[in-house]
Amino acid sequence: MPVDLFIENCRTERGTFNIGVDDGKIVKITRGRIDASERIDLRGYHVLPGLIDAHVHFRDPGLEYKEDFRTGSMAAAHGGFSTVIDMPNTLPPTDTASEFKRKIQIGERKSIVDFGLHAGYSDPSEVEGILRLDPASFKVFMDSLTLDKVDVLFRRLRDLGSMVPITLHCENREIIMHYCENIGGVEDPYAYSMARPPLAEEVSIAEATALAYHYRHPVHICHLSTGRALRLIEPFREYVTCEVTPHHLLLDSGYLRRFGNLAKTNPPLRSAGSGLSVGDLPDIDIIGTDHAPHTLPEKKRGVWEAPPGIPNLEVVLRVLLTLVSEGRMNISTIRRMLAEGPARIFGLGSKGFIREGMDADFTVVDLRREGEIRADEFYSRAHYTPFEGFRYRGDAVMTIVRGAVVMDDGEVLEGRGRYIACHNQKEHD
Numbered sequence: 001m002p003v004d005l006f007i008e009n010c011r012t013e014r015g016t017f018n019i020g021v022d023d024g025k026i027v028k029i030t031r032g033r034i035d036a037s038e039r040i041d042l043r044g045y046h047v048l049p050g051l052i053d054a055h056v057h058f059r060d061p062g063l064e065y066k067e068d069f070r071t072g073s074m075a076a077a078h079g080g081f082s083t084v085i086d087m088p089n090t091l092p093p094t095d096t097a098s099e100f101k102r103k104i105q106i107g108e109r110k111s112i113v114d115f116g117l118h119a120g121y122s123d124p125s126e127v128e129g130i131l132r133l134d135p136a137s138f139k140v141f142m143d144s145l146t147l148d149k150v151d152v153l154f155r156r157l158r159d160l161g162s163m164v165p166i167t168l169h170c171e172n173r174e175i176i177m178h179y180c181e182n183i184g185g186v187e188d189p190y191a192y193s194m195a196r197p198p199l200a201e202e203v204s205i206a207e208a209t210a211l212a213y214h215y216r217h218p219v220h221i222c223h224l225s226t227g228r229a230l231r232l233i234e235p236f237r238e239y240v241t242c243e244v245t246p247h248h249l250l251l252d253s254g255y256l257r258r259f260g261n262l263a264k265t266n267p268p269l270r271s272a273g274s275g276l277s278v279g280d281l282p283d284i285d286i287i288g289t290d291h292a293p294h295t296l297p298e299k300k301r302g303v304w305e306a307p308p309g310i311p312n313l314e315v316v317l318r319v320l321l322t323l324v325s326e327g328r329m330n331i332s333t334i335r336r337m338l339a340e341g342p343a344r345i346f347g348l349g350s351k352g353f354i355r356e357g358m359d360a361d362f363t364v365v366d367l368r369r370e371g372e373i374r375a376d377e378f379y380s381r382a383h384y385t386p387f388e389g390f391r392y393r394g395d396a397v398m399t400i401v402r403g404a405v406v407m408d409d410g411e412v413l414e415g416r417g418r419y420i421a422c423h424n425q426k427e428h429d
């Protein structure tokens with residue numbers, strides 16, 4: 001009985017194999033041949049497990065004018081991602097069981113790649129109903145929620161016997177408000193950065209790690225922005241995982257001079273030398289894009305009114321592969337931080353690895369393909385990036401989701417993304 005698809009000459013870091021795919025799953029990894037209805041020859045390319053971006057904001061529902069599940073998932077496919085995990089700060093927030101269910105339906109109708117969902121949190125009585133819908137985590141913005149409410153979430157999850165992680169945006173609200181008062185609305189992007197100093201992140205991380213340690217509950221810290229923040233996490237690695245974005249890894253506050261609000265993001269880009277660098281990657285669990293699209297008119301507002309956020313789905317892999325081509329990074333780091341790591345932390349049991357029985361998700365890259373990053377070529381609705389003009393060497397040439405090609409040679413095709421139940425084995429029906 002022929003399988004659906006036979007993918008040959010899949011070069012990976014562990015050697016070159018042929019892969020048999022049937023019903024969306026990897027059914028055979030072999031050096032031999034398999035009878036199949038369809039064939040793809042990947043000679044000359046490098047094959048990664050389908051990449052997973054655990055930190056995207058698709059703005060759907062409620063803010064679709066910025067991005068929606070269709071445009072965001074097309075940007076994901078174009079950027080080489082076969083799975084994303086979407087954040088809950090939509091309108092209304094995805095912090096009730098009914099809103100969570102609604103977003104599953106929106107995603108299954110519009111997404112061309114697979115997706116998980118981070119739940120929001122406000123009412124403790126919603127937690128149990130949301131848990132039944134298999135969220136990747138509960139996301140809390142520490143710059144907008146008081147600690148007593150965060151403590152109630154830890155207690156609720158403990159009482160319900162759940163080990164679903166709590167994902168945190170770590171900036172301390174009181175420190176920010178205090179620094180804002182002292183700076184008083186100066187119309188300069190640097191002033192905005194000074195109002196959200198590294199100290200606000202460090203204090204919030206201290207709170208987060210203390211809660212994780214006290215409750216012995218997994219905590220995932222988003223978009224670390226300084227080396228000091230990374231060192232604060234060190235003693236708590238048993239319970240705490242962390243993420244870095246491409247902009248906090250490679251850009252610094254100097255970019256604000258040239259890009260202004262287009263480089264405005266929370267936490268802010270840090271001064272050269274205090275941020276994170278490629279040398280820190282072994283101590284960091286995952287790379288997340290924090291794909292946070294806004295419109296150009298919104299970004300043209302004043303420094304204090306323009307919304308913070310940078311769209312990175314169509315930038316991150318090109319930037320990382322360029323580091324690989326420069327010998328500053330090993331391609332296995334991409335596999336660890338953009339596939340294995342997110343799958344492990346967020347319980348995507350059928351994804352993250354090229355193994356028999358796993359979903360047939362693949363990101364195919366051409367390590368030699370060169371080009372220049374241009375926001376006007378993005379599938380995202382957000383046509384801006386502080387990486388504008390970045391000359392890259394290495395790009396995604398094919399994205400495969402459960403055996404279906406959703407991007408081929410840079411062109412995004414049709415696709416049917418599926419909601420992925422996290423932290424348990426049952427497929428979401």
Ligand SMILES: NC(=O)N[C@@H](CC(=O)O)C(=O)O
Pocket residue numbers: 057089169264265266267290292293307308309310
């Ligand atoms: N990172 C940002 O600056 N903005 C994010 C929110 C967030 O991740 O904090 C957004 O949703 O726009």
Ligand SMILES: [Zn+2]
Pocket residue numbers: 169222223266267
């Ligand atoms: Zn955040």
Ligand SMILES: [Zn+2]
Pocket residue numbers: 055057087290291292
């Ligand atoms: Zn975010």
